[in-house]
Amino acid sequence: MFGTTHHDKSSGKTCATMESKLIEYLDGRARPDERREVEEHLSGCASCKTRAEEFRAIWSTMDDLPEIIPSREFDASLRARITAEPVRRNFWDWMPSARFAFAITALVVLSVWLSSAPRVVKTPSELSPAVQANKISTESDFGMIQNLPELENYDVISKFDALSELPGSTAVSTEDLNKETR
């Protein structure tokens, strides 16, 4: 392919190594060091120098190949082919509009947020009087149930003067109570 191979003693380059560099050099795209390398070789190798000149000449000749003009029907024919394409449906095609999708998403997020919000527990002082009274009644009932074994103990009951415990009342003995019932 190369005829006599020229070995450039100064750079150790042969014509074969010029194969990958010559095109880039002729294109003007070679790096400065590669450009120097090629120029050094060309200055000492007649066959590669001829090759480089003939490459330039055929590139210039190839410029004589004129461009052809696409037909007038090209665009219309292409548009017809595009129109005939089946419409591709994707997952999101059922959505009527982006706004609707946004509204649905916002509603879902709001519902999730509201349902996951923690319940507010009020302290006894924050409760209404009716609620508080109900609470106390429930608590006192519970206390009575807790104390039931003692309440069923006659010795405890016989000594227990419940009425004396009441606020603002005078102590009334059991004898007085018996008198009232007769």
Added chain:
Amino acid sequence: MLDVKAGDEQSFELLLRKYRTPLVNFLYRMVRNTAVAEDLAQEVFLRVYRARGEYAPSAKFTTWMFRIATNLALNSVRDNRHRQMEISIDQTMDTGEDEQPPLEVPDRAPTVEQELVARSRAEMIMKAIHTLPEKQRAAVLLHKYQEMDYDEIARVLECSESALKSLLFRAYESLRAELAPLVNTSARA
């Protein structure tokens, strides 16, 4: 192309107007038949349109488009070659190659003789390019007429840059022999 992906039809029209002529010319020089070249060019645009949703700007649009075009052209050339091999040698072969494609006419009106010479030169250049193996042909067309960078051409042809430069070197070596009469003619002129 990103605008086309976003659904902008006007942008597709702009792409069509910008790349229609270079694409048709590349394909014509590959397959040497205007009807086939236009059909293939339309197929390229159709595939670009179909793939617009998945397009990712990982490479230049021209690289992507010419890769599609090159693959279609190579398939067409190989299919055509197989079809020709099936035809009996007793029959006349109609390759479908154009003799007189519509050319761009320069501004100044040429004489009949100048036009004949120009057509003759064009035909010789086309014939020389067509003697090249398909991959060398594609490399030369992308390098000489599309003026693409080496890395772009390498991506289109799916080879390394060094392999591409070897391809180009061998192609131009062949063309050097084929086009020598034209080069000598123009030198004498």
